[in-house]
Amino acid sequence: MAEIAIVGAGFIGLASAAWLMRDGHRVTLFDPSGVGQGASFGNAGTFAHYACIPVNNPSVFRDLPRFLLSSESPFRLRWRYLPHLAPWLVRFLMSSTPHRYEASARALAALLGHAQAGYGPLLAGPELQQFVRPRECLYLYSNGASFDAARRALDLRQKLGVSFDVLAADDIRQLEPALAPIFERGVLFSDSWHFSNPQGFLQTLFEHLAAGGLTLKRSTVSAVQPAADGASLVVEGGTQRRFDYVVIATGARSATFAQQCGDRVPLDTERGYHVRYPGATQLISRPVGWAERGFYMTPMSDGIRVAGTVELGGFSDTRNRSLLDLLTFSSKRALPGLDSPDSSWLGFRPTLPDGLPVLGRSRASERVIYAFGHQHLGLTLAGVTGQIVADLVARRAPPLDLAPYAAARF
Ligand SMILES: Cc1cc2nc3c(=O)[nH]c(=O)nc-3n(C[C@H](O)[C@H](O)[C@H](O)COP(=O)(O)OP(=O)(O)OC[C@H]3O[C@@H](n4cnc5c(N)ncnc54)[C@H](O)[C@@H]3O)c2cc1C
Incomplete structure (x- = not known):
């Protein structure tokens, strides 16, 4: 011992x-x-064993300029942080070439393949299992072109052993009728689940x-x-x-x-946010992600948590109002039955460039x-x-x- x-x-x-x-x-x-x-504390709560596609992937070369300029982009860079971030960013871009991205995806998939078995001792007892909600995660695309652009990444997931169903607009509405009819395509990831309250x-x-x-x-x-x-x-x-x-x-x-x-180690942080809508948990029955807006809406025990976005900007506690507004505005567009959020949160994801x-x-x-x-x-x-x-x-x-x-x- x-x-x-x-x-x-x-x-x-x-x-x-x-x-x-x-x-x-x-x-x-x-x-x-x-x-x-x-x-x-404030993450989206999803057991995402399907998420073997790293953020460093070849699409960043195509998407980065648009991400940096669009007000609807879920990705932000604090320009004042750029001098500090530059070495990390260079490594990140170098890790986004097709070859290195695939190597990262393979290594992530290998770990994720053991993720469920690894939870065994953590779920030893009904008082712990009560937090597990076995509802598969749904990931949505409001624009057919974004779904088409994601096809290659979906093919790679499939090659790495992830199973999922591709859904059309009608399937999505049948699964989650409270969603606005704005989603053209969806992906339902088999065997995923979420926590009703991670903390x-x-x-x-x-x-x-x-x-x-x-x-x-x-x-x-x-x-x-x-x-x-x-x-x-x-x-x-x-x-x-x-x-x-x-x-x-x-x-x-x-x-x-x-x-x-x-x-x-070139460790930096991807800042992420959530807003919480109290109550409202019956509106959706599972975590629902919106690909173009970079967030999940997860029904938690105390309300719907809308969590996501990526802000490269270090450890300052100052919150980016425009990202919180984007989460609020976009979640209400996806789920018109939502009222007003009552709280928000900022967290620091630990991220290496690969x-x-x-x-x-x-x-x-x-x-x-x-x-x-x-x-x-x-x-x-x-x-x-x-x-x-x-x-x-x-x-x-x-x-x-x-x-x-x-x-x-x-
Ligand atoms: C918006 C958002 C959504 C997310 N959604 C998901 C999701 O759906 N699924 C998923 O798998 N992951 C998700 N994540 C990622 C996930 O939350 C993180 O990867 C995870 O919480 C990291 O856990 P950790 O224990 O490494 O770090 P942390 O939870 O940050 O814990 C580190 C701890 O170290 C302590 N600490 C720091 N310095 C010291 C010190 N000097 N001495 C003592 N203690 C110290 C801190 O107080 C802290 O409590 C999300 C993250 C964000 C921000």
Whole structure:
């Protein structure tokens, strides 16, 4: 049995704790904000095992100018952040060539292929399973030309083992009659599901694990000091604590820790937003995505959450009013029965330029394990990530080859 610290209590930290405790280890979580308060709090809640097409794909060369100029674009760049972002952006564009995009898609599909099995220990008990809504995700196109442009990506998904049905306008209306009749084509992804309350799920998972000995320290970790036989955490205020293993699961804030452990990773953030419509949950029965507008509308336990958009702009807390307006305006156009949102949220997706997470041991110590950079898929990939973390600690063979996810790829 080892003493293990996990820094970060989001989907990745909690899932790692669940898998490590299954092996009998003693686990301490460190997070100043408590459980599930980072990107894990306000996401769209979808288990998107079909989402193997990374954001870095060849269509960005065609779409980027339009994305940057259109007021209806779900993609924004804060120009003041550009000097800081430039190295990341160059790598992102280099990762968007057909060859490198396909390599990322393959590596994502390989991970996603284990995503459902990875959730096993996280859904151990009815109090956890009650958050799972087994309703397949529906992804819609309001414009036939956008659907045609997405055909190649759909073909690649199919080649990589994703199964789905393509729907016409009438099929869409039959599935979700409250939607406005503006959608020409749709895709229904088999075997996907969603959480009715992602943070509620994480809190319940935490309580379940705490009953078995998991502890949470509400402290900020300021440094990780790797060593051959373990690692020390320096906690804000200067206290040091030594552990046999340390897991870095701090999402978008992980680059500094990686650097302290000998790895330079070009991690940045894709800012994303949600607005919430209280009540209204009966309007749709499943997560409904609108491709051209870059968001999902998900029926949650407390209302419909409209979540998505991508803003490259760093960690400023200032919200982009025009993206929140776009979410509100577009969701009401898709679902005319919606009234007014009562709250909004901004979160920071952790994103590497090639769209793949960093999973594996650090350069400076094999006792420091990286588990971050899950971009749009941290909820979906949480279980398999936890499984990999536990396998690395136990020196068991992980469920797949980890080479594509190594920090050393940069
Ligand atoms: C709008 C939006 C929609 C999304 N929709 C989906 C979806 O439908 N499906 C899906 O799979 N994914 C989705 N995602 C992505 C998903 O939310 C993220 O990939 C995931 O939450 C990342 O989890 P994490 O645990 O790595 O990071 P986080 O949840 O951000 O957790 C990191 C934690 O580390 C803590 N931390 C940071 N620094 C320190 C420190 N120095 N010391 C201690 N603790 C620290 C933070 O407080 C935070 O709690 C979405 C994201 C957004 C923004």
